[in-house]
Amino acid sequence: MDGTYSNLRRPIQLTDAxxxxxxxxxxxxxxxxxxxxxxxxxxxxxxxxxRYQDRVFNLCWRxxxxxxxxEDFTQEAFVKALQSIDRFADRSxxxxxxFRIAVNVVITARRQSGRRRTFSLEGDADSNSDGRSxxxxxxxxxxxxxxxxRAMQSEHQGLVLEALNGLDEGHRTVLVLRDMESLGxxxxxxxxxxxxxxxxxxxxxxxxxxxxxxxxxxxMD
Amino acid sequence: xxxxxxxxxxLSAYIDGELPDAQRDKVERWLAEDAQARRLADELRQVAxxxxxxxxGTAGADLADHVIARLERETLLGESQTPANSAxxxxxxxxxxxAAALLMAVTVGWLAFPTELEKERNIxxxxxNERSIGTADTPRSPPPSREFGEFDSDxxxxxxxxxxxxxxxxxxxxxxxxxxxxGQSLQYEEEGTGLGASAPMAGGIDESKSPARPAPSEExxxxxxxxxxxxxxxxxREHQLQQDPTFIKPPTPQDFETRxxxxxxxxxxxxxxxxxxxxxxxxxxxxxxxxxxxxxxxIEADMAGNFVPKLHENDDxxxxxxQAFYCGRSDADRRADLDFENESxxxxxxxxxxxxxxxxxxxxxxxxxxxxxxxxxxxQNYLVTNQVESxxxxxxxxxxAANAAAETLRQLVPSSFQALSxxxxxxxGMGGRSPLNPPAGKDSPNxxxxxxxxxxxxxxxxxxxxxxxxxxxxxxxxKPDSFRxxxxxxxDDARKPxxxxxxxxxxxxxxxxxxxxxxxxxxxxxxxxxxxxxxxxRGRQTAEITPTAQEGGxxxxxxxxxxxxxxxxxxxxxxxxxxxxxxxxxxPFVTIAIALRTTQTLKQAAPTAGTSQSxxxxxxxxxxxxDNEAARGGRAQPPRAIGGAAPASQPTSQGxxxx
Numbered sequence: 001m002d003g004t005y006s007n008l009r010r011p012i013q014l015t016d017a018x019x020x021x022x023x024x025x026x027x028x029x030x031x032x033x034x035x036x037x038x039x040x041x042x043x044x045x046x047x048x049x050x051r052y053q054d055r056v057f058n059l060c061w062r063x064x065x066x067x068x069x070x071e072d073f074t075q076e077a078f079v080k081a082l083q084s085i086d087r088f089a090d091r092s093x094x095x096x097x098x099f100r101i102a103v104n105v106v107i108t109a110r111r112q113s114g115r116r117r118t119f120s121l122e123g124d125a126d127s128n129s130d131g132r133s134x135x136x137x138x139x140x141x142x143x144x145x146x147x148x149x150r151a152m153q154s155e156h157q158g159l160v161l162e163a164l165n166g167l168d169e170g171h172r173t174v175l176v177l178r179d180m181e182s183l184g185x186x187x188x189x190x191x192x193x194x195x196x197x198x199x200x201x202x203x204x205x206x207x208x209x210x211x212x213x214x215x216x217x218x219x220m221d
Numbered sequence: 222x223x224x225x226x227x228x229x230x231x232l233s234a235y236i237d238g239e240l241p242d243a244q245r246d247k248v249e250r251w252l253a254e255d256a257q258a259r260r261l262a263d264e265l266r267q268v269a270x271x272x273x274x275x276x277x278g279t280a281g282a283d284l285a286d287h288v289i290a291r292l293e294r295e296t297l298l299g300e301s302q303t304p305a306n307s308a309x310x311x312x313x314x315x316x317x318x319x320a321a322a323l324l325m326a327v328t329v330g331w332l333a334f335p336t337e338l339e340k341e342r343n344i345x346x347x348x349x350n351e352r353s354i355g356t357a358d359t360p361r362s363p364p365p366s367r368e369f370g371e372f373d374s375d376x377x378x379x380x381x382x383x384x385x386x387x388x389x390x391x392x393x394x395x396x397x398x399x400x401x402x403x404g405q406s407l408q409y410e411e412e413g414t415g416l417g418a419s420a421p422m423a424g425g426i427d428e429s430k431s432p433a434r435p436a437p438s439e440e441x442x443x444x445x446x447x448x449x450x451x452x453x454x455x456x457x458r459e460h461q462l463q464q465d466p467t468f469i470k471p472p473t474p475q476d477f478e479t480r481x482x483x484x485x486x487x488x489x490x491x492x493x494x495x496x497x498x499x500x501x502x503x504x505x506x507x508x509x510x511x512x513x514x515x516x517x518x519x520i521e522a523d524m525a526g527n528f529v530p531k532l533h534e535n536d537d538x539x540x541x542x543x544q545a546f547y548c549g550r551s552d553a554d555r556r557a558d559l560d561f562e563n564e565s566x567x568x569x570x571x572x573x574x575x576x577x578x579x580x581x582x583x584x585x586x587x588x589x590x591x592x593x594x595x596x597x598x599x600x601q602n603y604l605v606t607n608q609v610e611s612x613x614x615x616x617x618x619x620x621x622a623a624n625a626a627a628e629t630l631r632q633l634v635p636s637s638f639q640a641l642s643x644x645x646x647x648x649x650g651m652g653g654r655s656p657l658n659p660p661a662g663k664d665s666p667n668x669x670x671x672x673x674x675x676x677x678x679x680x681x682x683x684x685x686x687x688x689x690x691x692x693x694x695x696x697x698x699x700k701p702d703s704f705r706x707x708x709x710x711x712x713d714d715a716r717k718p719x720x721x722x723x724x725x726x727x728x729x730x731x732x733x734x735x736x737x738x739x740x741x742x743x744x745x746x747x748x749x750x751x752x753x754x755x756x757x758x759r760g761r762q763t764a765e766i767t768p769t770a771q772e773g774g775x776x777x778x779x780x781x782x783x784x785x786x787x788x789x790x791x792x793x794x795x796x797x798x799x800x801x802x803x804x805x806x807x808x809p810f811v812t813i814a815i816a817l818r819t820t821q822t823l824k825q826a827a828p829t830a831g832t833s834q835s836x837x838x839x840x841x842x843x844x845x846x847x848d849n850e851a852a853r854g855g856r857a858q859p860p861r862a863i864g865g866a867a868p869a870s871q872p873t874s875q876g877x878x879x880x
Contacts, residue, residue: 049285075288078284156271176272182273185239200239
């Protein structure tokens with residue numbers, strides 16, 4: 001413990017009323033919850049988990065390409081986060097530290113498993129024998145009610161995912177962090193423990209590679 | 222990296238808005254001039270949009286719960302499971318899990334059943350811990366039993382410091398142990414706490430086998446420091462126990478009284494409550510386990526015969542405010558209870574190592590006060606006749622006046638008791654005849670207990686009557702061993718004269734003594750009170766409360782009467798007539814705690830199977846006259862081997878502490 005118990009004076013909202021959207025979360029709320037976690041308050045950590053679980057899950061999902069594994073990685077990331085929460089430095093934001101843990105969890109696990117690529121989108125249950133998923137579930141937020149449009153969108157997304165999964169891990173990670181999580185270069189650099197310039201170059205090369213892979217789709221919109 | 226590549230990297234940064242103002246302006250000028258760069262930037266923007274438009278999933282709603290559960294599991298079991306493991310969950314994991322389970326089982330078994338070496342290490346470590354607290358310089362011996370804690374002087378002293386409300390005050394004549402002058406006490410240290418405690422003992426210590434003791438002056442000098450360390454150790458111990466969720470904190474006297482009145486007291490709390498919690502209490506210590514066992518049987522017979530619930534160790538039923546009950550203290554007590562209930566082993570055979578005799582037990586009696594006096598009289602009679610050290614305490618204070626009465630009776634006991642035993646009259650006393658208490662007879666194995674149910678005053682009166690008639694005592698050849706006289710300490714085998722008992726047991730209102738002299742007023746009072754409806758225990762209530770009388774030139778203090786200030790058992794019932802009245806609803810009840818303990822174990826004593834002549838290991842003999850004489854005179858008792866128990870320096874009875 002690093003002994004930042006002064007934050008305990010601030011009343012901690014240990015209720016579900018804490019904003020579940022991590023993007024709108026107040027960093028001070030995170031800090032208070034973290035202090036409570038350090039004091040052994042598991043409910044506080046439960047709130048933190050609920051606040052960031054979707055983002056961590058999507059990060060893991062896009063990094064590994066398998067939903068079931070992504071859930072395991074997410075769980076593992078949160079477990080490791082709490083186990084090492086005493087080492088969390090207050091100078092950084094909690095979710096960047098959490099994303100770093102998640103990225104490391106996924107990278108370590110995939111290296112151990114030797115699985116470098118996964119082409120399924122919605123899980124192994126929907127995959128065919130060749131590993132390809134034929135039932136892409138499009139974004140539920142889609143406002144296009146037409147089935148043909150949704151089918152086309154699913155096809156496009158499948159291609160994008162395939163291209164994304166075709167990238168090497170480093171490039172895929174920076175793209176997910178940047179384009180899906182909308183993190184800044186500095187934050188990505190913090191998460192990946194690389195210089196910001198490296199992040200910039202990786203992002204450009206990743207996008208260029210995707211552009212080459214998705215060239216038939218470009219200009220269709 | 223080529224300059225162009227470096228330049229094109231600026232496009233992605235420009236798209237993401239990550240460029241400083243100066244570089245952004247430069248890129249914007251470049252894009253304005255270069256159409257290829259504009260097209261590339263547009264394609265990169267599309268790619269970024271495609272990635273951003275990828276569907277997002279949501280984690281399971283119970284992910285947080287799973288995380289918390291996993292954290293708790295890993296905290297408890299120390300296990301760790303990585304996602305890689307879960308992702309590659311294949312067949313080889315199953316045997317691994319089985320192997321882990323087996324390993325865990327072996328580990329648990331190893332921890333639960335340490336080896337002899339581990340036990341030895343634990344003992345050594347415990348001894349070192351005790352020494353570190355600073356009580357190692359005090360000679361001590363292992364506690365005779367866990368239940369000895371009920372006699373813990375520290376606890377008693379703590380209780381004394383707390384004024385507690387009283388229910389009633391039994392004016393039972395008794396004398397504090399300090400006045401008896403046991404002279405020696407066992408001192409030990411509570412296991413694992415370093416908390417020293419000492420317990421008085423009536424005898425049975427072989428000093429030759431005990432370690433050297435510090436001089437009394439040294440003890441006094443060290444007592445204050447020792448006391449402070451004990452206090453701190455006690456506080457630490459209590460703090461530690463309070464952190465233990467399984468610890469049942471004994472109620473304070475105030476708590477107990479309040480909760481008892483509210484019917485919130487439970488059996489376990491009674492079990493865990495120290496004897497000092499109770500205001501009216503009798504603490505009995507005897508070197509002869511059989512004496513204690515006999516007394517417990519007497520209590521149980523009386524109480525069981527009157528439908529008193531029995532609270533065993535694990536019984537957590539609430540205790541009714543007006544409920545009489547008693548409870549055992551240990552497994553040994555439970556076994557003894559079973560033996561008692563089966564009537565198959567009501568009295569241990571000589572040499573039989575009954576565990577029941579080696580442990581202390583506590584009885585908590587909540588009886589109508591009209592019924593309490595006969596019972597207490599019976600117990601007092603038994604204690605005196607068996608020369609058992611006891612201490613009556615009322616309202617947390619010993620009853621000084623009881624000394625004289627007990628002492629007088631002690632001098633009268635042998636022959637009078639034998640006279641009682643020779644009587645063929647109906648058993649008298651509390652509760653009358655119990656199914657577990659067969660009719661008395663001189664050959665009855667229960668004669669001791671039944672005879673003791675007569676009041677001590679009756680015994681004394683009978684003896685005086687016999688002395689007045691010049692009758693000689695019967696030979697005790699036809700009496701149970703427990704009634705036989707032992708050889709004197711000096712080896713004189715001559716038995717004390719015994720007088721035949723010819724008269725019937727005295728009844729209230731029929732006693733010549735009650736009709737004569739100053740006792741007439743008391744007799745009238747007894748008669749008056751006896752006509753009042755009484756409730757509670759059923760059966761023949763023929764025990765008589767003997768008033769103060771001058772007989773045989775000896776003063777016989779009142780046992781139950783009111784003369785002792787502050788020790789009056791107010792409203793003590795005076796039996797004397799056979800009544801079976803309904804219990805008045807408003808009859809007050811009295812809570813009396815009786816703690817019985819033996820300082821000698823049969824197992825440790827020398828085996829004397831088939832004989833009762835030796836005090837060691839005897840199950841039928843009261844302590845010998847030498848011990849009794851030493852007790853009366855306050856001198857150190859002659860050594861008696863009890864398995865290497867070491868004497869201690871501090872008497873720990875309440876009376877001793879109260880000085």
